[in-house]
Amino acid sequence: MTEDLIQRQDEGGIATLTLNSPHSLNALSVAMIARITAELDRLAADRSTRVVILRGAGRAFCAGHDLKEMQAARETADRGAAFFRQLFEDCAAMMQRLPLLPQPVIAEVQGIATAAGCQLAASCDMVVAAEDARFGVNGVNIGLFCSTPMVALTRKVPPAVAFEMLTTGEFLPAPRAREVGLVNRTAPVAELSATTRALAETLASKLTAAVKIGKRSFYDQMGLPLDQAYALTGAAMVENMLWRDTDEGIRAFLEKRKPDWA
Known part of the structure; x- marks a missing residue:
């Protein structure tokens, strides 16, 4: 159900938002985008929260847009044009809320962050990734160039690296993603949450x-x-x-x- 798509936990001035659709690898469906947007709007007005952690439930951070939902929209008279336009506008508005949020936002990435999921991680202020995590803007592999994810990606990594990722559809392993500036810190899978929490607590201790x-x-x-x-x-x-x-x-x-x- 929609109200379960985001789980929020608050402790010590740190709000942890968990994308809670593991069966879809936390895909950015219309409902998921709406729930993230609503939660970010609440955080923007929340004076008690000093840091935000954004993570995914299950084995992935976020696999990007919900392709099944997008394909279903093709059944309309305009072949989905209005749906796609609104989807990408809403998603872009949600992504832009992250740098505008007063609090620092840390993406905690396990498994994969692909396409719009990679965009979501890159839109956060910092990224902590499991050592075996992978990042990709791989829409080109299915004939859809990741044009909107490109916006966030090109603001985090060198242009040549971004272009290679976008045109080959190949994934960056977490150590390489850290080398090129997409990831701030890496940690063993078992220590990912603790490492992210430690960084969040450091930020929360500042004025x-x-x-x-x-x-x-x-x-x-x-x-x-x-x-x-x-x-x-x-x-x-x-x-x-x-x-x-x-x-x-x-x-x-x-x-x-x-x-x-x-």
Whole structure:
């Protein structure tokens, strides 16, 4: 049922969202996209959550769009055109919510992250992957070039690597994905959740407001000309420096004690 597609667990300021459709390898069906979107909207307004972990139930992180659902849409008079247009628009809107979310988002990837599933991982701020995980934008193997997944992928890995993945349909094993910048950390399968949790706890221990302004500035300055990037981030630094908790953090560092953050 739709209400079971996402499972949420909150502990210590960390929200863990689990895509819960293991029988479909957590495919991004219309219903799944709607549920992820709704949960991200709730998190955007949630002041108590400092970090988000996104993971998949079962043996895969996410296998991309639901091909059976997409094929069924071809039975309409327009051969599915309106359905496909809405699907890709909704999916793109959902992906764009991830960098806009105030909290850092960590993708915890086991098994495979393919096509739009790879896009989902790449849209997160960081990725922790099992050592045997694999990443692919392999739609070309079935005649569908992964054009929308390409957007997120090309913002994480060098263009030549992305183009090779997109045109060959070949998978990157987790160690190679880490080498090219798609993955931040790898871990043995049995230690994947603990490794992800440890990273999340590190982020959650920082001043929440500083991480929030930092994430916003990180994405806002990307792609700007150098002078505009410095102007934007300089203004963010001034705002940050004027906070009471930043003053306290610097005083605590100089006095060699833990900060007393409000």
